[in-house]
Amino acid sequence: MSTLVQSVDWLAIAPPTIAAVVGLVVLVADLFLDERRKALLGWVSVAGLAVAALMLLPLLDGDRATFCLAGDPHLCSYTADRFTLVIQFLVLGGALLAALLSVTVLEDAKRRIPEGEFWFLLLSSAAGAALLPASRDLATLVVALEVASLPAFALVGMRYGDKRSSEAALKFFLSSVTATAVSLMGISFVYASTGSLYLTQIADRIQHVDGQLHVLAQTGVVLTLVGFAFKTAAVPFHFWVPDTYVGAPLPVAAYLSVVGKAVGFSGLILVTVVALPSYSDVWGPALAALACLTMTVGNVGALRQQATRAYSAVRLLAWSSVGQAGYLLVPIAAAGYSKDAQKAIGSTVAYALMYAAINLGAFAVAALVGRTRTLNRITDYRGLYASNPLAALFLAFFLLCLAGLPPGIIGLFAKVTVFSAAVDAGLGWLAVVMAVNVVIALFYYLQWTTVLFRAPEGEPEKQRVPAPLTAAVALSGVLGVALSGAPQLVLRFSETGLF
16 A cells, blocks of 8 residues: 555545544434434534535535545546536435435434434435545445445334335345445456556556457446446336335435435446446447336336325335436436537436435425325325415426426426437437437326315315424425526536546
């Protein structure tokens, strides 16, 4: 390790470090606080995530890198460039909204979820997720991926004595461990054939691999892609999603739907576009096929949900998030065909930002309804406008955004951005498949929206909404409305600067 320069740019690594340190503080504080004051831990965690997100502001003035090789300052393990900052903003903002949701859910759970452990795991996972987009070597990438994933398994199975929760955690764990094993094998093959773990060095060396190692390098590329496809919940590696979302506490499902996806997609972007651009003829068509399969299976799965079935609202959001993963894959596939990969990747980042704000909002309203209607069926949302007009209007707005219909301009804008990325790259057939899927999705999003405004059966129940839950819904809503007013801000913000 003598070749490593040990001067650390503490400002560059501040966002993930703060999340990790606050996680440790919460875990230790939990030992000394009595039961009545455990709610403090939640507010300390929310404040920690807010401070970690604010530490992104001083990094906006230029790219920074740390943990660099002594002989070559361009080979660094951690880089805080534009791409890193946008994904870290998405991750920490998403974790902050999930934390606000969790404050209320933990109160309602009446000690069935241990608070200290919950907050420690959430902050640890957020720290790993914030580290991942900054990783510029495969070792750091894998460590960040696991630090983000391992606490998430425990969060899913956190409810004491809940069989559904335990089953969901087991399914999630087994599928994720398989993915890790496959991607680790792929990474070891890539390392064996190139002799480097640094992404930019791999990009240079993999083009000049010895003939004998050519098959090894190709196998490594394919296995690494398969591993990351699992993490992004791309079909056919999506089977854990619906059961995991239903079994997990709702804030954890919201966290997985946004932050879990951001982790998978940023890892996939770094591996394909930065480390393996010369293999675009392999990963371009593979990701295009995956995108086509994922959006179709996800939307058809959502379409088949019966409104009266238990947990149908959460299942619909789960299948819809699989469909949305398909749209997110389109620009990454397009980057394999496009001359301007930077622009294509910017489209994925723009779509991810829109999806994060809107989907967290939809889950927040689902958590609100789930407080009185524990089965969380779509039929339970009937007449929501009569009992809680603001929540109903926000949910209608979120669903219209996901469908890509006005007044959800930001949803329409994000879909057009992804659509044009496919057309510009010459993937006309994929654009057609996407258009068909958008039409399928319109049906189930609008069906749910109409339920909100129907006359309620019986007297509408008025209920007091806790402040943290109100804040989570309002924050998502305000962000969605603001971005619908100025959608060009998202594109400008998501110009990645990866190259």
